[in-house]
Each structure stands twice: as structure tokens, then as C-alpha cells.
Amino acid sequence: MRHLLTVMLFAVATTLPLLSQTRTQRQKEARYREEIAVIQKEIKAVEASGKDASSRLSLIATEIELREKLLSEINLQIDSVTEAIAVKEDGVQAMQEHYDDLLRHFNGVIKSAYRVRNSKNWMLSALSGSSPVAISRRIAMLRRLSESLRTSGIETRDARLRLEAEKDSLALMKTGLEAAREEKAREAGDLRQKRAEEEKLLESLKKDKAAYEASLRKKQSELAALEKEIEKAIRASSTARSTTSSRVTDNTADASLASSFERNKGKLPWPVRGTVCEKFGTHRDPVSGGTYNINGVELVTQPSAGVTAVFDGVVDRVLYMEKFQNLVIIRHGGYYTMYCKMGSVSVKEGDKVKTGQAIGTVGTAGGETRFHFEVWKGSSSGNHEALDPSLWLKR
Numbered sequence: 379m380r381h382l383l384t385v386m387l388f389a390v391a392t393t394l395p396l397l398s399q400t401r402t403q404r405q406k407e408a409r410y411r412e413e414i415a416v417i418q419k420e421i422k423a424v425e426a427s428g429k430d431a432s433s434r435l436s437l438i439a440t441e442i443e444l445r446e447k448l449l450s451e452i453n454l455q456i457d458s459v460t461e462a463i464a465v466k467e468d469g470v471q472a473m474q475e476h477y478d479d480l481l482r483h484f485n486g487v488i489k490s491a492y493r494v495r496n497s498k499n500w501m502l503s504a505l506s507g508s509s510p511v512a513i514s515r516r517i518a519m520l521r522r523l524s525e526s527l528r529t530s531g532i533e534t535r536d537a538r539l540r541l542e543a544e545k546d547s548l549a550l551m552k553t554g555l556e557a558a559r560e561e562k563a564r565e566a567g568d569l570r571q572k573r574a575e576e577e578k579l580l581e582s583l584k585k586d587k588a589a590y591e592a593s594l595r596k597k598q599s600e601l602a603a604l605e606k607e608i609e610k611a612i613r614a615s616s617t618a619r620s621t622t623s624s625r626v627t628d629n630t631a632d633a634s635l636a637s638s639f640e641r642n643k644g645k646l647p648w649p650v651r652g653t654v655c656e657k658f659g660t661h662r663d664p665v666s667g668g669t670y671n672i673n674g675v676e677l678v679t680q681p682s683a684g685v686t687a688v689f690d691g692v693v694d695r696v697l698y699m700e701k702f703q704n705l706v707i708i709r710h711g712g713y714y715t716m717y718c719k720m721g722s723v724s725v726k727e728g729d730k731v732k733t734g735q736a737i738g739t740v741g742t743a744g745g746e747t748r749f750h751f752e753v754w755k756g757s758s759s760g761n762h763e764a765l766d767p768s769l770w771l772k773r
Contacts, residue, residue, distance in 0.1 A: 403455045410448040413653040417441045420655075420678045420747065427745025431583055432593050435664070437678070438576045440655040445569045452562045459555045466548045473544060477537040583665045591666050598670045600701045604718070604750075605673055605764070611695045611707055612714055612754060612762050636711025639689055646688040646771050647733065649717060650740060650749045652679030658766040673764035674716065674752030681747045682722075683740045687731040688715055688771070696727055702750060703741045712757075718750035719743070 421437045583590050656676035662669050691710040698704055704720040708731060721741025725731060740749045753765045 403451050403458065407448060407451045407455070410444050410451065414441060414444050414448070416653050416678055416680070417444065417655070423745045423747070431579060432590060432597075432665075433746065435576070435579055435583065437655060438572065438579065439664075440653070440678075442569065442572050442576060444653070445565065445572060449562065449565050449569060452558060452565060456555065456558050456562065459551060459558060463548065463551050463555065466544070466551060470541070470544050470548055473537070473541045477534070477541050481534055580664060587665065591668070594663055594666055594668060594670065601670065601672065604699065604702055607697065607699060607705075608673075608707070608714075608716055608752065608754065609762055611697070612756050613760065615694050615707075615709060615714075616756055616758065616760075634711070635690065636713055639710040639713045642689065643770050644773065647686070648771050649688050649715075649751055650677060650679050650683050650685050652677035652683065652740075652749060654768075655748070658764075658768060673754075674718075674750055675767045677749045677751070679740050679747055679749050681740070681742050683747075683749070684736055685717055685720060685738050685740060685749065687733060687735045687737055689733050691715070691731055693725045693727050693729040693731060693737075696723055696725070703743060704738065706737055708737075712755060714754040714756060716750075716752040716754065718752070719748050 417437055417440055421434055421441070424434050424437065654675050655678045656672055658672060658675055660669050660671050687708055689708075689710050691708040693706060694709040694714065695707040696704070697707070699718075702718040704718075704723045706717040706720060706723055706725065708715050708717070717737065719741055720738045723738040725737045731737060740747060751767055753767045753770050755763045755765055757763065
């Protein structure tokens with residue numbers, strides 16, 4: 379019995395972490411599928427609006443990246459389940475061996491009990507002793523034999539039931555593994571199809587390279603205009619705070635808030651629920667070979683999705699730019715967060731906001747529902763710096 383308990387505890391201890399890991403992987407898989415669905419919906423909206431194909435190309439590239447991550451998670455699931463099955467098979471084998479031992483013992487007890495199989499034989503066997511002490515010993519022995527028969531029968535039955543349950547569990551795991559392998563094959567096919575679609579679109583755009591490059595120049599110009607507007611706003615904010623009558627008090631509060639903001643690097647909540655379609659930094663255009671720079675992150679999200687402040691602060695500016703719609707700038711001491719492409723704004727300049735507080739909703743323009751977010755660090759020297767939001771937001 380002790381051996382069986384050891385086997386079962388080992389099987390549980392080794393299998394549970396693997397199954398827990400698989401659950402985490404399934405959660406990631408579900409998130410990737412949800413993000414893929416959002417991107418696909420946005421691609422259809424862009425196609426319906428007749429927007430230039432460069433936007434569609436960017437979305438397809440994002441979908442391919444998500445599908446690659448999804449396929450990777452499915453592979454990890456297959457590896458985890460395969461490992462869990464191996465552990466389970468070892469456990470089942472050990473339980474089978476223990477059950478066989480119990481069965482042999484039970485059969486031996488039955489053979490011993492067969493000789494005294496009825497009450498008459500029990501009594502004759504007990505009274506055949508040569509003395510009262512011998513008779514007492516025989517009775518005790520026969521009682522132990524009876525108890526051993528009963529206990530051995532129960533242990534053997536319970537072991538058989540546990541063994542059958544483990545075999546059923548193992549069969550289910552193998553069925554799940556087969557389903558995962560089939561899913562992998564389907565996803566690999568979808569990925570190949572999406573890559574072919576991307577390649578076809580690239581060839582199409584290269585045939586009209588002049589028009590595409592004009593579209594790219596327009597995008598670069600819009601991003602440069604946004605950067606200029608943000609730097610102008612930060613400069614005006616710094617100047618206004620440096621000339622206030624309560625400069626010492628304000629500077630102390632700003633330093634405290636900035637320090638708190640810094641301590642939360644990598645822990646800030648995302649301002650909106652969505653899927654990143656363009657990341658921070660320099661991007662190489664696949665058609666023209668040219669480059670353009672993005673000072674924040676661009677997300678695809680649901681129409682009118684709620685936007686929230688990522689940290690405590692003060693609404694420094696509320697602006698409007700044609701390409702970026704409503705723009706909210708929140709100051710966190712010497713740091714600033716920028717919330718762009720908002721359809722509606724529910725705060726005004728000077729408002730104090732808390733982490734997670736609603737400040738408006740995402741807008742839709744030209745068939746696209748996008749949200750643009752940036753993080754900047756102000757400087758008294760005027761050398762303001764755009765920071766990678768992905769390093770500040772929760773992973």
C-alpha cells in the first residue's frame with residue numbers, strides 16, 4: 379500500500395506542473411486567437427474603405443507575426459502534453475505492477491482460506507489443537523487469515539479501480555495530443571496562406587511604386603508633425619512650470635511623481651485593450667526599402683474602446699490634429715504620456731487623473747480603428763526624449 383501511495387504521489391507531483399504549464403500556454407493561445415480576430419476585422423474594414431494598400435500590408439504582417447506566435451504556443455503545448463503522457467505512462471506501469479503483486483497475494487490468501495472454507499472446517503481446525511493454548515493460537519491465526527482475505531480483497535479492488543481511472547486519463551491525454559497535432563497542421567496551413575497573400579500584395583505594390591512611395595512620404599510627414607507638436611507642448615509645459623510663483627513646491631511634487639513613475643517601469647497598465655500593429659523605433663518599408671520612425675506604439679482595437687490613464691498625473695494638454703484626431707497629454711512629474719487618435723475626450727487641461735481613470739474613447743477614421751500611445755521624458759535643457767512604451771507597460 380505504501381509503495382502504491384509513493385507511486386501516486388510521484389505521478390501527481392510530476393504531472394501537475396506540466397498540466398499547469400499547458401493551461402498557461404492555452405491562455406496565451408486564446409489571447410493570440412483573439413488578437414488575430416481583431417486584426418482580421420480591421421483588414422476587412424480597411425479593404426472596404428478603399429484605403430491605400432500599405433495599411434493592409436502592415437496589418438497582414440502583424441497577423442503573420444501573431445500566427446507564428448500561435449503556432450509556437452501550439453508546439454509548446456504538444457511538447458508539454460507529450461512529456462505529461464510519458465510521466466503518466468510510467469505511473470500506470472508502476473500501478474499495473476503493484477496491482478499484479480496484490481492480485482498474486484490475494485490469490486495466495488484465497489488458496490490458504492480454501493482449506494477452511496466453511497464454518498465446520500473452521501471449528502474442526504481450531505479444536506484440533508493439542509492444548510487450550512494451541513487451540514487459542516489456531517483461532518487467532520484463522521481470524522488473521524479472515525481479516526487478511528478481506529483487506530487484500532479491498533486493496534486489490536481499489537487498486538484495479540485506480541488503475542482503470544489512470545488508463546482512462548491517459549487515453550484522454552493522447553486524444554488531446556492528437557487534436558493538438560491536427561490543430562498545428564491547420565494553423566501551419568493558414569500561416570502559409572497568409573504569407574502567400576503578403577507576397578502577392580507586395581508584388582502588386584511594387585508595380586505602382588511611385589504611388590506607394592508618395593503614401594509613405596505622407597505618413598513620414600504626419601509622424602514628424604506629431605513629434606513636433608508633442609515637443610512644442612512639452613516645451614510650453616516646462617516653461618509654464620518654471621515661471622510659476624510656487625516653483626519650489628511644484629518642483630518637489632514633480633520630482634516625487636517622476637520618481638514614482640520611474641519605479642513603476644514595466645508595471646504600467648495598458649491604456650487600451652488592443653493588438654500592437656506597429657512598434658516603437660525605426661521601421662524599414664518592405665516595398666521602397668526606405669525607413670520611417672515611430673516614437674510610440676500603434677494598436678488596433680475595437681471602435682469606441684475605452685482609454686484610461688496609465689498613471690497618476692495632470693492633464694497637460696488636449697489637442698486636435700487631423701491625422702491623429704484628439705490628443706491628450708498627461709504629465710507625471712518630468713514624464714509625459716500621449717494618448718492619440720481618440721474619438722472622444724472626457725477630461726480637460728488641468729484635471730488630476732488617477733491610474734486607470736477613463737479619459738475618453740478610441741476613434742475611427744477612414745475605416746481604421748487605431749490608437750497611438752507614446753511615453754516621453756522631459757528635460758530642462760530642452761532635449762526631450764521619446765521612450766519605448768513596451769518597456770514601461772506590463773509585459
